[in-house]
Amino acid sequence: MKKLLFIFLGLASFNVYAHSCPGQFDPVSGICRFQGNNGELVQYNMAPPQSSNVQNSSKVVNINVPSKYGAWAVNPKTGIAGGALNQDSRAAAEKEAIKTCEHGGRNAPCVVGAWFRNGCLAVAQGKSSKKLKTFYGNGAQIGQAEPAALRKCQASGSVECKIVVSEACSMPKY
Structure with a gap:
């Protein structure tokens, strides 16, 4: 019953508010339009004034999230490979991938085959003219x-x- 009374009073107050306009009232904008005594169109805003604390515009906030890098290195002669994930720079990712690939010098020299930033990498191989070819997907x-x-x-x-190295990712941490 209290809810019904509240709704009724709310509608009644709106009705009184709208009918204090001597012409046409637009409830969405709160503007009242009518013809004045000399025939000119008069309009005024009947909407309640907004509080000065309320801001009508959105504020954009930029958050700096550092990128994360990954790399994949391989020894072209042996095919042995290694990778690195979640490094703070491309150089660090490439250095770590080569280090992982070379296994303390036992598999040297390794070269970087691919690197990536804020994403994922996978490696596929296929045969072409009886040779294995490597393809990087990101x-x-x-x-x-x-x-x-x-x-x-x-x-x-x-x-x-076929996929020979499953997808691995280096994503920024929010």
């Missing part, structure tokens, strides 16, 4: 790198394309 979101690597392999005309 993606900005989890789940995109492996399909990208397979697409590159198949688009090259290679056969027996």
Whole structure:
């Protein structure tokens, strides 16, 4: 019953508020329009004044989230590879990938095959003219790198394309 009374009083007050306009009242904008004594169009805002504490514009806040890098290195002669994830720079990621690939010098020399920033990487291989070819796929979101690597392999005309290194990601931490 209290709710019904509250709704009734609210509607009644709105009705009184709107009817204090001698012409046409637009409840959305709160503007009253009518013709004055000399025939000219008069309009005024009947909406209640807004508090000075209320701000009508949005404020943009920039948050600096450091990027994360990853890299993949491989020894072209042996095919042995290694990678690095979640490094603070491209140089650090490449250095760590080479270090991981070389296993303390036992697999030297390794070279960086691919690097990525704020994303994911996967590696696919396929046969072309009896040789294995390597394809790197990357993606900005989890789940995109492996399909990208397979697409590159198949688009090259290679056969027996398959993922040889599952997707790995280096994403910024919020």
